[in-house]
Amino acid sequence: MIVPKFGLGTFRLSGQTVIDSVKTALEVGYRAVDTAQIYANEAEVGQAIAESQLNRDELFITTKIWTENYAPEKLIPSLKDSLRKLRTDAVNLSLIHWPAPKLGVSIAEVMQALLEAKQQGLTEHIGISNFNIELTQQAIDSIGLQHIATNQIELSPYLQNHRLVGFLQAQKIDVTSYMTLAYGKVLNDPLLLEIAAQHQVSSAQIALAWALQQGFAVIPSSTKREHLIANLTAQEIQLTKDEMAAIAKLDRNAREVNPEQLAPLWDE
Incomplete structure (x- = not known):
């Protein structure tokens, strides 16, 4: 597995809040941090990492390219800007954040630009996020399966996405689960609370353990x-x-994140 099994998400965190979250996480043992251009917190994440005084080679940093930077002439400059903010010469993983079919994005073109960034040494690994089976196949066809480290997708006990997960695992593409707690909606689920009581842990820990046990990051x-x-x-x-x-x-196909202009037609 290329992607570390456990990392820190920074979605919706900004300013001092994200600095404190990242610093505390690194202090208690996290070694992977996930950010994105659209989160507008890469500079703060970079500051927190610098202040942690950990060696860069101990960390796995992921960022995601935003849709406005998908054009071949924009992608690499935008990633270089991310690197400046993150205070690093290269990230460990760069993802295409959304396939954005309604914006007329050419998957082949954007994947080839991302591969070029990898070949220039700006990112160790590359991958995709929020891609369905059809678009994942397009990404594979455009740059080769060996270059696609992960597909980062929304997964929770309420959204289990079996078809897409099965496809990714058959292709040996790492599955990264985001929104594993469904914005906290799964935390009060009676079944998860019951299982949590058996293990003397929280329902959040049970939801995360469920994802980890399936091989998801x-x-x-x-x-x-x-x-x-x-x-x-x-x-x-x-x-x-x-x-x-x-x-x-518990699967009810309950999706929390589905931006109309950016999301693909999901696999049912």
Whole structure:
């Protein structure tokens, strides 16, 4: 697996809040941080990493290219700008944030520009985010399967995306799960609370353990030290086959993130 199993998400965090979150996460043991151009927090993430005084080679940094930078003449300059903000010569992973079919994005063109960034040494690995099966196949066809490290997609007990996950795992493309807690909606689920009580942990830890046990990488965010630590310890939880089967039944195809102009036609 190329993508670290556990990382810190920074979506919706800004200013001092994101600096504190990243610094605390690195302090308690996180070594992977996920950001994006559209989050407008790359500079703060870079500052937090610099202030942590960890060696760059200990960290795995992911950023995502925003749609306005997809044109071949814009992608590499925009990534170089991200690198300046993140205070690094290269990130470990760069993703195309959304396929944006309604904006007329050529998958082949944007993937080739991203591959060029990799060949220039600006990013160690490249991948995609929010791609359905058809568009993932287009990405594979345009630059080769060996260059696609992951597809970062929304996955939670309420949105299990079996067809897409099955396709990605068959292709040996890492699955990165974001919104694993569905904006907190799964935290009060009676089944997850019941399983959590059995394991003497929280429902959040159970949701993360469910994702990890399927081989997904996860990138939950938090601003609280105790939650950051608790999320990290979800890696130690082993759910039984019966518990995993019960959680599988929670799937309701409930999607939290679906921007009309950017999202593909999802695989049902």
